[in-house]
Amino acid sequence: MRLKDRVAIITGGGRGIGREGAILFAREGAKVVVADFDVEGGKQTAADLQAMGAEAIYVQVNVAERASVNAMVETVIAQFGKVDILINNAGITMDATLAKMSEEQWDRVIAVNLKGTFNCTQAVVPHMVAAGYGRIINTSSVVGRFGNFGQTNYAATKAGVIGMTLTWSKELGPKGITANAVAPGFILTEMTAKMPEKVLDMMKEKAPVKRLGLPSDIANAYLILAEEAASFMNGHVLAVDGGLVL
């Protein structure tokens, strides 16, 4: 088992990529915290992990709100006594062209994707520093590297996540904590289900591997960066996109 007895918080673990990560981490022996705003999905994922025989809990959190994040981390420490791995996976889209993007669309996406990643990391890091060990894994996107039509807000957050990852790799590396990011291409989840089919077909065609990604493709990348053997990988942005260039 590649994560035996490691405590992993996975934000947005109630569905999609996060849920797949939670299942894989549980299979690899981790104690998994499913931290999600959505109660139904979060509870279901935690119950499914428990049914696999894993130690798992659901904790409701709104990553955009500092108090909610602090309460979530306190619950995790009370339950498991430590946090080894943080997967900053929760994220949203609210698409519009630059001309039509409302202030609310901008603020909301920044709050969840960018500030949420900051909030969760800042809350867990003191515990990781005390333990002298940690893995921070952020979720960027192919869109953060190349930009995308209608996603000014989202692209800004996903490029920003890369900036934070690089900064944390420098600040936290000396303390035994690595910080890396995964940059997924287009993955079949409810997030991309909102996109027009012709756009998804175009992305499939553009990707040299000629397919869209599956949540398990990204869960596997999370695992690679989360395991102990990855201790010399720090400040890396792992593109998992089938070779897609936008």
Ligand code: NAI
């Ligand atoms: P999804 O929409 O299927 O699931 C997102 C999960 O995050 C949901 O369970 C939702 O309840 C939770 N969530 C949303 N806002 C939250 C908040 N404020 N606090 C706590 N939880 C919250 O999304 P998907 O596709 O699984 O994406 C996961 C991550 O991967 C996101 O960061 C996304 O931006 C990123 N990504 C996804 C791609 C895709 O093609 N699906 C491509 C590139 C990146």
